[in-house]
Amino acid sequence: MEVHNFLGNGFQEVIYQRALAIEFEAAGIQFMREKDLPIIYKGKDIGTRRVDFLVENTIMVELKAISELDDSHYAQIIWKLTDLKSAY
Numbered sequence: 001m002e003v004h005n006f007l008g009n010g011f012q013e014v015i016y017q018r019a020l021a022i023e024f025e026a027a028g029i030q031f032m033r034e035k036d037l038p039i040i041y042k043g044k045d046i047g048t049r050r051v052d053f054l055v056e057n058t059i060m061v062e063l064k065a066i067s068e069l070d071d072s073h074y075a076q077i078i079w080k081l082t083d084l085k086s087a088y
Contacts, residue, residue: 003023033052037054
């Protein structure tokens, strides 16, 4: 919330990503930005999917610079969670 409270609405997603990276660094939180994760299909690597942040090698953070989430955004998160589970 610190980033949103400071910057408010109206910026592109990349601006919020950069600001959140500053907050993670200031808090001593380990993270990888725009991390590519493998997509596994029946045990075979068929490509990659990128998450905005992988925090402490455990938590995915996906930023959205929009006013409301719709079903496609929820589906994207479910796919990324499935991919992360199969990658580790």
